Amino acid sequence: MSYDEAIKRLEELVQSMEDGEALTIEEYKQKAKEAKELIQFCQQQLTGLEDEMKEALQ
Numbered sequence: 035m036s037y038d039e040a041i042k043r044l045e046e047l048v049q050s051m052e053d054g055e056a057l058t059i060e061e062y063k064q065k066a067k068e069a070k071e072l073i074q075f076c077q078q079q080l081t082g083l084e085d086e087m088k089e090a091l092q
Contacts, residue, residue, distance in 0.1 A: 037079045044072045 047069045051062065 035075070037076060040072045040075050044069055
């Protein structure tokens, strides 16, 4: 999965929760878990980019 794909999926998850979809508690928990994993993935990607940029500028 690319960073852009992860961001797009994260936006879809947030939108579905904000739209007031009729979801069960379990569905909300699953969406929240997926969102958390996507956020962690994106943070890792950004940290990796930052490290590469620092290395390139040295």
